[in-house]
Amino acid sequence: SQQGEEDPQALSIQEGENATMNCSYKTSINNLQWYRQNSGRGLVHLILIRSNEREKHSGRLRVTLDTSKKSSSLLITASRAADTASYFCATEYGQLTFGSGTQLTVLP
Amino acid sequence: DAGVIQSPRHEVTEMGQEVTLRCKPISGHDYLFWYRQTMMRGLELLIYFNNNVPIDDSGMPEDRFSAKMPNASFSTLKIQPSEPRDSAVYFCASTTRTGHIYEQYFGPGTRLTVT
Numbered sequence: 053s054q055q056g057e058e059d060p061q062a063l064s065i066q067e068g069e070n071a072t073m074n075c076s077y078k079t080s081i082n083n084l085q086w087y088r089q090n091s092g093r094g095l096v097h098l099i100l101i102r103s104n105e106r107e108k109h110s111g112r113l114r115v116t117l118d119t120s121k122k123s124s125s126l127l128i129t130a131s132r133a134a135d136t137a138s139y140f141c142a143t144e145y146g147q148l149t150f151g152s153g154t155q156l157t158v159l160p
Numbered sequence: 161d162a163g164v165i166q167s168p169r170h171e172v173t174e175m176g177q178e179v180t181l182r183c184k185p186i187s188g189h190d191y192l193f194w195y196r197q198t199m200m201r202g203l204e205l206l207i208y209f210n211n212n213v214p215i216d217d218s219g220m221p222e223d224r225f226s227a228k229m230p231n232a233s234f235s236t237l238k239i240q241p242s243e244p245r246d247s248a249v250y251f252c253a254s255t256t257r258t259g260h261i262y263e264q265y266f267g268p269g270t271r272l273t274v275t
Contacts, residue, residue: 083261094164094251094266095203102261140203147216148193148264150203 056084056141056151064157071128073154075141076121082144084117086126089138089153098126098139131158164267166252172273178240181270184233185254193264194227194237195251203251209235242274 059074075084083102087095101108101117101124108115114127128135138153165184173179185192193208207217212229220227224243229235239246249271253264 085263092269094253094268095264096266097263100261100263144262147205147208148262149205152202 056143056149058139058141058151058154060154061152062155062157064159065131067131067133067158067160069131069158071131071135071156071158073126073139073141073156075124075126075151077124077141077143077151078122079143080145081119084115084124085142085144085148086113086115086124087140087142087150089140091137095140128156131156133158133160164252164254164265166250166267166270168270169268170271170273172275173242174275175243176241177274178238179242179246179272179274181237181250181252181272183235183237183252183267185235185252186265187233189254189256189265190232191255191257191262192229192235193253193255194235195253196248197251197269198248206237239272242272244274247272247274 056075056077065071081103085100086098089095099110099115101115112129117124136158138155140150140153142148142150167182190211194206195203197203206219207227209229227237249269251266251269253266255262255264
């Protein structure tokens with residue numbers, strides 16, 4: 053069963069805008085990870101945030117984690133057409149469980 | 161390193177035929193995962209191995225599915241007999257674990273179509 057649920061399911065924005073995707077989960081976690089999947093490709097790991105961390109940055113990516121609300125968000129700043137992909141959150145607690153994903157489309 | 165390698169990339173077969181999917185994990189990784197991805201069900205974990213030993217196969221849909229890992233550099237997922245509902249993209253992923261923290265490296269996937 054899928055632990056993480058992403059919101060929204062689909063998001064369409066203009067190049068240069070920021071994109072925010074949310075992930076909610078139900079049980080305890082050791083860490084939460086975000087992955088990207090380009091069309092026809094495998095998933096690629098983007099960033100990991102530990103359960104005792106609240107915010108993490110990597111380039112144009114910013115991830116927040118609120119364990120009291122069991123939620124996380126992924127912010128992509130200054131989006132580019134190349135950011136068009138599906139984004140998945142995955143919670144780790146013994147094993148990795150993936151959410152259903154958000155399809156992001158960045159229009160040039 | 162070449163990353164996780166899967167073959168074939170595409171497979172089209174008729175219902176009832178046997179299908180074998182292959183995976184070569186990243187050298188040094190001691191965990192290997194098989195996933196199935198469909199529009200309806202998303203990404204599902206089928207089975208995973210640690211040091212070539214199957215640890216959790218609770219995601220394997222039914223007895224028609226079997227997976228083996230004869231050595232650290234090779235794994236197979238077999239479907240016999242195949243059915244149209246098995247049509248999906250099958251991913252293999254590998255990792256090595258440091259405490260609780262591990263990111264998975266995915267292969268490019270095998271797109272299976274069963275007619």
